[in-house]
Amino acid sequence: xxxxxxxxxxxxxxxxxxxxxxxxxxxxxxxxxxxxxxxxxxxxxxxxxxxxxxxxxxxxxxxxxxxxxxxxxxxxxxxxxxxxxxxxxxxxxxxxxxxxxxxxxxxxxxxxxxxxxx
Amino acid sequence: xxxxxxxxxxxxxxxxxxxxxxxxxxxxxxxxxxxxxxxxxxxxxxxxxxxxxxxxxxxxxxxxxxxxxxxxxxxxxxxxxxxxxxxxxxxxxxxxxxxxxxxxxxxxxxxx
Numbered sequence: 104x105x106x107x108x109x110x111x112x113x114x115x116x117x118x119x120x121x122x123x124x125x126x127x128x129x130x131x132x133x134x135x136x137x138x139x140x141x142x143x144x145x146x147x148x149x150x151x152x153x154x155x156x157x158x159x160x161x162x163x164x165x166x167x168x169x170x171x172x173x174x175x176x177x178x179x180x181x182x183x184x185x186x187x188x189x190x191x192x193x194x195x196x197x198x199x200x201x202x203x204x205x206x207x208x209x210x211x212x213x214x215x216x217x218x219x220x221x
Numbered sequence: 222x223x224x225x226x227x228x229x230x231x232x233x234x235x236x237x238x239x240x241x242x243x244x245x246x247x248x249x250x251x252x253x254x255x256x257x258x259x260x261x262x263x264x265x266x267x268x269x270x271x272x273x274x275x276x277x278x279x280x281x282x283x284x285x286x287x288x289x290x291x292x293x294x295x296x297x298x299x300x301x302x303x304x305x306x307x308x309x310x311x312x313x314x315x316x317x318x319x320x321x322x323x324x325x326x327x328x329x330x331x332x333x
Contacts, residue, residue, distance in 0.1 A: 107263075138321065146310060148264070148324035194263050201319070207277060208254065209322060211263030 106130065107195050107212035114217050116185045123170070124180045124215045126195030132156075134201040137178040138209065139169065142192040151193075154178060155201060185219045192216050223247060225325035227313050233331045234303055241299045242328045246315030253296050254322060255288055256312040257281065264312050270296060303332045
């Protein structure tokens, strides 16, 4: 079974609008972390935001926020006030075993290609 | 530049040749990771070091692959007897303990 599912292969958004990129996950661990990374065409993975499964508040970092719904096992990324430079591939990732010392490797989804239009 | 660096950025090799990639992590980071990314997919975990100790290896890492991190600083990933299926982007990341991982620009390998 897929551990991380990103069902939107591509998304379009108008500049200055908000956009939500979907991510659902599957784990039996009680402690895990969820990450979003941005990968521009240059190829480098850029860390955006982190949410721990034990965090009560949704994470926010500038224009990025994570809509974490634990019961639904979803961790959607919301980008507010989109900019042309936001055009990139976005990956959701999970790290299991956060509090038991097993939290090392990241498991990634297949990504969503976001295109910001004028 | 104090980010993660990888060399070379691109490598073209013939099937059957050996290749070696290098990763220099962020200096204070004690953990180093290797991932492989094929076209249209997210990165897949290959192996992980804490200081100089290799603590986890994916089953993706066949016997032809070997990674080292001597003295807990830079790391090398070697692929012996390359196959066309090894063509991919090889990404290195580093972190301080279990903090977020910072990725390098990757090495794109093409096996002809």
